Amino acid sequence: MYWSETISLNDYLTVDAGLRFDHFDFSYADHLVNTGYKTVNAKVLSPKINAYYQVSSSLQLSGNAGYGFHSNDTRVVVRQEGLKTLPRAVGVDVGVLWKPFRKLVVSLSLWRLALDQEFVYVGDEGIVEPSGRTLRKGIEFSGRLKLLKWLFADLDFNYTHAKSIEEEQGQDYIPLAPKLSSIGGLSVMSNKHWNGSLRYRYLGNRSANEDNSVVANGYFLVDLLTNYRINKFELGLTVENLLNTLWKEAQFETESRLQNEKVSVSEIHFTPGTPFNLKAHVSYHF
Numbered sequence: 001m002y003w004s005e006t007i008s009l010n011d012y013l014t015v016d017a018g019l020r021f022d023h024f025d026f027s028y029a030d031h032l033v034n035t036g037y038k039t040v041n042a043k044v045l046s047p048k049i050n051a052y053y054q055v056s057s058s059l060q061l062s063g064n065a066g067y068g069f070h071s072n073d074t075r076v077v078v079r080q081e082g083l084k085t086l087p088r089a090v091g092v093d094v095g096v097l098w099k100p101f102r103k104l105v106v107s108l109s110l111w112r113l114a115l116d117q118e119f120v121y122v123g124d125e126g127i128v129e130p131s132g133r134t135l136r137k138g139i140e141f142s143g144r145l146k147l148l149k150w151l152f153a154d155l156d157f158n159y160t161h162a163k164s165i166e167e168e169q170g171q172d173y174i175p176l177a178p179k180l181s182s183i184g185g186l187s188v189m190s191n192k193h194w195n196g197s198l199r200y201r202y203l204g205n206r207s208a209n210e211d212n213s214v215v216a217n218g219y220f221l222v223d224l225l226t227n228y229r230i231n232k233f234e235l236g237l238t239v240e241n242l243l244n245t246l247w248k249e250a251q252f253e254t255e256s257r258l259q260n261e262k263v264s265v266s267e268i269h270f271t272p273g274t275p276f277n278l279k280a281h282v283s284y285h286f
Contacts, residue, residue: 016050024071024086028078038078042085044069058099062109065092072119073128087117095140103146112137118164120175121252132166134174150191155184164210173207175253176216180204196226208253208268216268219247234283240274247273 004018027039048066055061068089077085095109113136119128138160145153162177185199201221208214224239241247248270257264 012054014052014054016052018048018066020046020048022046022069022086026074026077026085028074030075040077040085042077044086044088060097061095062097063092063094066090070115070117070119075127076119076129087115089116090114104144106143107141109140110138111140118174132164134162134164136160136162136177147186150189152187152189153184154187155182157182167210171211173210173212175209176206176251178203179206180218193229194227195229196224199223199225208251214253214266214268216251217248219245219273221245221247221273229285232285234285236281236283238279238281240277240279242276244276245273246275249273 002018002020004016006014006016008014021043023041023043025039025041027037029035029037046067046069048064050064050066051062053061068091069086070089072085072087091111091113093109093111095107097105097107099105115134115136118131118134120131121128138158140159141155141157143153143155147153158178158181160177160179160181162174162179164172164174180202181204182202183200185197187195187197189195199222201223202218204218206216206218208216222242222245224242225236227234227236229235248268250271252269253266254269255264255266256269
């Protein structure tokens with residue numbers, strides 16, 4: 001359940017306050033020990049407040065703060081007997097939205113997120129486990145530009161500094177926490193038959209373990225989409241990974257041993273990313 005209220009204090013300042021209540025029931029049966037179903041429940045109350053100040057018709061300032069939570073894996077919740085089932089997350093951000101001229105909109109925000117309990121995936125067991133309190137801080141930039149009547153450009157860039165609070169320096173990396181990421185591209189929106197886009201996705205290198213001795217490689221991918229509409233029919237072609245980049249999708253540091261190896265090795269295990277790929281589709285609009 002949730003409640004929210006928006007109050008306009010004057011012509012320039014608006015405040016939005018909210019309160020949310022969540023109830024969870026976790027039920028899990030472990031057939032390896034055959035003890036039957038075990039159930040744990042938890043409740044959490046999350047307040048928030050947002051404020052917006054309209055400096056002018058082209059400039060807006062904002063500030064947001066609130067509580068959230070992380071709903072954990074049911075298997076871990078039952079095993080821990082409900083301890084720290086819904087750890088608190090406290091988030092704060094301040095930002096600016098600016099329209100310097102009619103065809104351009106940019107936004108910039110600074111944010112901070114503190115989590116009472118981080119959960120890290122354990123590949124050997126296929127579950128996530130508690131790993132202490134964490135703190136993330138970052139900056140986000142977004143831009144939208146109308147280049148021509150039918151051509152638009154967009155860009156989103158994110159930088160995050162993520163650390164574990166309870167660990168020593170050098171051992172305080174959060175495995176697989178992104179540091180640099182960005183998406184953007186060009187979009188064509190014709191009033192006649194054609195529409196499409198050329199887009200990129202970027203994810204920088206990031207630590208795969210707590211001491212940054214193993215690194216998960218990042219990637220830069222480009223996709224192309226084009227559509228042609230005739231009356232109610234639309235024909236489309238999508239080119240995934242236009243540059244045929246070799247990349248790794250899901251990545252985890254996991255211990256394993258091949259048949260010809262005498263001892264196990266801890267290294268990156270991954271799912272290969274999609275190579276150059278063509279997809280065609282037909283749509284009917286009604």
